[in-house]
Amino acid sequence: xxxxxxxxxxxxxxxxxxxxxxxxxxxxxxxCAPYAVAGIVPKLVFSPRTLREASKTITTIAAEGASITIRxxxxxxxxxxxxxxxxVVLDSTRCSGVLEHTPADLTVTVAAGTRFAAxxxxxxxxxxxxxxxxxxxxxxxxxxxxxxxxxxxLRQRYGAPRGNVLGMRVCLSDGSIAFTGxxxxxxxxxxxxxxxxxGAWGTLGFIGHVTLKVAPIPREQLGIVASFARCETACDxxxxxxxxxxxxxxxxxxxxxxxxxxxxLSGTEPGAHxxxxxxxxxxxxxxxxxxxxxxxxxxxxxxxxxxxxxxxxLHFAWQDIxxxxxxxxxxxxxxxxxxxxxxxxxxxxxxxxxxxxxPDANCTSHPATGIVYAHLPVAGxxxxxxxxxxSQLQPLLDLCERERYYLSYHAAPVGSDLRAPVSADAxxxxxxxVKASLDPSGTFDPGRFMAGI
Amino acid sequence: xxxxxxxxxxxxxGASHVSTAPGDMSxxxxxxxxDRALPQIVVLPASASEIAGVVAACNDAxxxxxxxxxxxxxxxxxxxxxxxxxxxxxxxxRILEIDVVNRLAVVEPGVVNAHISEAVxxxxxxxxxxxxxxxxxxxxxxxxxNAGGLHCLAYGVTAHHVLGCEVVTPQADIVWLxxxxxxxxxxxxxxxxxxxxxxxxxxxxVVVKLTPxxxxxxxxxxxxxxxxxxxxxxxxxxxxxxxxxxxxxxxxLTTQAVEEFVHAGFPxxxxxxxxxxxxxLSGTLDEVAADVGDICLRNGGDIRRARDEDERHRIWLGxxxxxxxxxxxxxxxxxxxxxIPRTRLPEVVTEVVEIGRRYGLKIxxxxxxxxxNLHPLIVFDDRIPGDYERVVAAGADILRACVRHGGSISGxxxxxxxxRDCMSLQYSRADLALMTRLKNVFNPGGxxxxxxxxxxxxxxxxxxxxxxxxxxxxxxxxATGPAF
Numbered sequence: 001x002x003x004x005x006x007x008x009x010x011x012x013x014x015x016x017x018x019x020x021x022x023x024x025x026x027x028x029x030x031x032c033a034p035y036a037v038a039g040i041v042p043k044l045v046f047s048p049r050t051l052r053e054a055s056k057t058i059t060t061i062a063a064e065g066a067s068i069t070i071r072x073x074x075x076x077x078x079x080x081x082x083x084x085x086x087x088v089v090l091d092s093t094r095c096s097g098v099l100e101h102t103p104a105d106l107t108v109t110v111a112a113g114t115r116f117a118a119x120x121x122x123x124x125x126x127x128x129x130x131x132x133x134x135x136x137x138x139x140x141x142x143x144x145x146x147x148x149x150x151x152x153x154l155r156q157r158y159g160a161p162r163g164n165v166l167g168m169r170v171c172l173s174d175g176s177i178a179f180t181g182x183x184x185x186x187x188x189x190x191x192x193x194x195x196x197x198x199g200a201w202g203t204l205g206f207i208g209h210v211t212l213k214v215a216p217i218p219r220e221q222l223g224i225v226a227s228f229a230r231c232e233t234a235c236d237x238x239x240x241x242x243x244x245x246x247x248x249x250x251x252x253x254x255x256x257x258x259x260x261x262x263x264x265l266s267g268t269e270p271g272a273h274x275x276x277x278x279x280x281x282x283x284x285x286x287x288x289x290x291x292x293x294x295x296x297x298x299x300x301x302x303x304x305x306x307x308x309x310x311x312x313x314l315h316f317a318w319q320d321i322x323x324x325x326x327x328x329x330x331x332x333x334x335x336x337x338x339x340x341x342x343x344x345x346x347x348x349x350x351x352x353x354x355x356x357x358x359p360d361a362n363c364t365s366h367p368a369t370g371i372v373y374a375h376l377p378v379a380g381x382x383x384x385x386x387x388x389x390x391s392q393l394q395p396l397l398d399l400c401e402r403e404r405y406y407l408s409y410h411a412a413p414v415g416s417d418l419r420a421p422v423s424a425d426a427x428x429x430x431x432x433x434v435k436a437s438l439d440p441s442g443t444f445d446p447g448r449f450m451a452g453i
Numbered sequence: 454x455x456x457x458x459x460x461x462x463x464x465x466x467g468a469s470h471v472s473t474a475p476g477d478m479s480x481x482x483x484x485x486x487x488d489r490a491l492p493q494i495v496v497l498p499a500s501a502s503e504i505a506g507v508v509a510a511c512n513d514a515x516x517x518x519x520x521x522x523x524x525x526x527x528x529x530x531x532x533x534x535x536x537x538x539x540x541x542x543x544x545x546x547r548i549l550e551i552d553v554v555n556r557l558a559v560v561e562p563g564v565v566n567a568h569i570s571e572a573v574x575x576x577x578x579x580x581x582x583x584x585x586x587x588x589x590x591x592x593x594x595x596x597x598x599n600a601g602g603l604h605c606l607a608y609g610v611t612a613h614h615v616l617g618c619e620v621v622t623p624q625a626d627i628v629w630l631x632x633x634x635x636x637x638x639x640x641x642x643x644x645x646x647x648x649x650x651x652x653x654x655x656x657x658x659v660v661v662k663l664t665p666x667x668x669x670x671x672x673x674x675x676x677x678x679x680x681x682x683x684x685x686x687x688x689x690x691x692x693x694x695x696x697x698x699x700x701x702x703x704x705x706l707t708t709q710a711v712e713e714f715v716h717a718g719f720p721x722x723x724x725x726x727x728x729x730x731x732x733x734l735s736g737t738l739d740e741v742a743a744d745v746g747d748i749c750l751r752n753g754g755d756i757r758r759a760r761d762e763d764e765r766h767r768i769w770l771g772x773x774x775x776x777x778x779x780x781x782x783x784x785x786x787x788x789x790x791x792x793i794p795r796t797r798l799p800e801v802v803t804e805v806v807e808i809g810r811r812y813g814l815k816i817x818x819x820x821x822x823x824x825x826n827l828h829p830l831i832v833f834d835d836r837i838p839g840d841y842e843r844v845v846a847a848g849a850d851i852l853r854a855c856v857r858h859g860g861s862i863s864g865x866x867x868x869x870x871x872x873r874d875c876m877s878l879q880y881s882r883a884d885l886a887l888m889t890r891l892k893n894v895f896n897p898g899g900x901x902x903x904x905x906x907x908x909x910x911x912x913x914x915x916x917x918x919x920x921x922x923x924x925x926x927x928x929x930x931x932a933t934g935p936a937f
Binding site: 106183217247342428434 | 554555609628636639641647649665689691696733736864866876883887894
């Protein structure tokens with residue numbers, strides 16, 4: 001949809017918009033620059049303090065026929081497709097704070113602009129946590145984490161964050177505020193529309209509040225680090241672990257370059273081609289038994305070296321491990337970050353194909369869930385290198401189409417002109433209708449989801 | 454029009470798989486709830502393309518249709534309230550693929566829930582959702598209702614264990630939502646499809662996750678003088694960071710009825726009984742079991758551990774017989790399904806008792822206490838005029854209490870016909886408008902399972918029973934629900 005653009009943004013107009021929205025926008029380019037999306041500075045930045053204020057802002061902007069890009073901490077603004085123009089950025093970070101937490105109910109309600117790290121800090125006092133380990137953990141907001149559907153390796157034991165979203169209060173482009181789901185751990189009353197907002201990249205509406213299911217922090221946690229000469233054997237070990245009754249919390253696999261970035265591993269076996277890290281947790285006895293069982297499996301699978309990480313070292317290691325998924329450790333100006341999702345049994349083949357196509361790639365995988373994160377070094381972008389990047393990626397697109405892997409891009413350097421990959425069997429027609437129904441004015445980031453949606 | 458639709462349906466699925474016989478129609482008029490309505494035609498397709506053909510024929514004839522699995526639902530989700538065509542999934546009952554390495558199975562919607570776990574148990578795997586009716590209910594119905602079960606506290610409900618569905622949309626297209634691989638790009642249409650009660654399309658293949666079986670388990674039975682003490686123990690167990698595989702509670706009225714019925718060994722003098730089941734690696738459960746024991750003792754409970762598999766079996770048989778045992782207390786029962794924050798259990802139970810007193814009804818209480826999911830069982834006699842209406846009104850008051858305490862009007866049975874008029878207790882007009890928008894994305898013609906979920910002109914608590922006589926036939930009246 002071709003939209004009107006906010007063209008003449010003199011101060012009086014911005015003031016008028018601000019008055020109607022109930023919150024004063026940033027208007028000067030210098031003030032708006034920190035909110036740039038893939039290098040494009042927005043014309044206005046609104047930072048509402050409440051959902052009601054957000055609703056007024058959205059109604060006001062939509063009435064002008066302008067588009068809105070919702071932004072949390074801005075950690076993923078380099079996601080392709082990059083915008084050609086940005087009218088208004090709706091900054092969610094002032095809508096923040098834990099609204100309700102009853103530990104014995106295992107639920108917490110937060111404003112979506114709350115930082116993930118702040119939520120974890122608040123929950124820790126009760127011995128609980130939101131069971132996910134997304135990249136950009138220090139900065140990302142709850143809304144950003146859910147909108148981008150990033151999931152860390154803890155998904156192996158706790159499921160992806162989508163499964164722990166119980167309810168949501170959202171604002172649509174007509175300004176209506178609606179609640180979907182429930183505030184209790186179990187409900188089947190009506191459609192679970194919160195699921196649509198998870199992974200929608202802010203293209204359906206603004207997430208105001210979220211109710212999440214939290215989990216007790218395991219009493220004990222231990223890590224097993226196993227070195228492997230061959231990717232296939234490491235993946236086999238991961239599959240054996242995932243099918244065993246050991247129920248580890250998470251399993252990650254790293255090539256030499258990405259393992260090198262995990263500071264806590266320095267000195268374990270830096271020369272290993274492949275490093276498998278298994279996070280164990282539970283009761284004290286349970287974690288020990290789990291770690292013993294994991295060690296036995298990796299040894300019998302042919303690991304050349306097995307180390308145990310105590311809770312402190314595991315915690316230190318995980319600070320880096322979680323950042324290796326999704327580009328947090330790789331500057332967006334130098335790397336193209338993408339995810340290839342396959343069946344767990346195909347991870348080894350995915351990694352092998354990636355090493356052939358991109359010998360300089362840094363790869364991290366969550367082999368139990370079939371996810372590979374590839375970071376491809378690229379040069380700074382100009383028009384010709386943008387074309388080169390697209391042609392470099394074509395074999396990867398072809399591979400994913402042929403093998404039915406799901407490919408998605410997390411970040412590409414400013415100036416690249418990539419579209420979001422679309423798998424052949426995606427129900428695009430239904431997705432278009434979802435967008436048209438929930439955001440009929442096409443206000444929220446039109447054209448930036450996938451297939452022109 | 455009817456004749457032409459019938460002819461077309463016969464050509465799609467074969468004449469022997471289409472019925473209009475009155476006897477057949479009456480078999481398809483009800484599910485496990487009290488409502489019922491007759492279809493005009495029942496079809497039994499054998500493939501997704503046949504279902505698409507049936508849906509296309511119904512669309513052309515402007516005829517409503519509803520998919521039906523085993524008919525064990527408890528909210529009228531599979532009842533053809535507006536008549537029309539019932540699409541039975543009974544012939545779509547094959548397990549198509551078991552992939553042990555990737556821990557998944559591809560099954561048709563008519564596969565019985567328990568058959569999946571049965572098929573993979575030798576590989577050390579199982580399908581986790583275990584609704585009470587798992588010996589009869591089908592995966593298609595589980596997906597439609599987002600079924601739960603006794604073990605969802607630790608492992609989640611159906612939505613957590615389904616990776617993808619092949620779906621015939623109300624436009625008669627065959628599409629995949631999700632798939633075998635996680636993270637399908639695009640909007641999470643699978644997420645909204647699961648639990649949509651058959652109003653957004655018909656699942657024709659389901660990719661389910663398989664989970665390794667735990668090595669060991671510990672089942673304990675704790676008896677408390679009062680429901681409050683048992684509830685406090687539940688809160689304390691969760692607050693201590695313990696997440697049992699199951700945490701079930703029954704009040705005294707229930708345990709007394711169960712004891713008379715199956716002799717499970719429940720202490721009938723106790724005000725409430727708590728079943729706690731822990732799972733984990735062998736040799737690692739003592740620490741947590743000791744903590745659970747301490748918590749129960751501190752709250753005035755008396756705890757004992759099932760010494761062997763036989764005792765464990767009897768404890769669970771007792772729990773699973775709770776619904777059936779209501780026959781000891783009256784000729785009929787009505788099971789309610791509400792959710793509250795579990796910390797509000799004592800207050801809400803007091804309110805439920807008061808509601809029973811107000812309406813002059815006997816109410817037994819069974820809870821998935823770990824989830825805060827209440828199943829008050831209201832005992833009544835349907836032969837007494839007005840009794841059923843009082844039951845429905847009392848049930849609505851219980852739901853009002855649940856919502857007032859921040860809960861939900863359904864934890865696992867769904868809205869269907871039974872609770873559609875109570876939706877506005879939990880949701881505002883704007884909330885329901887958002888749901889309507891979504892419904893219109895998938896089902897703009899409204900022919901796919903019409904008149905479900907969304908409120909009608911009746912008020913919550915007004916009897917919505919749709920059959921003409923107001924009296925249930927004996928076979929329904931004696932067992933308005935599955936075995937437990």
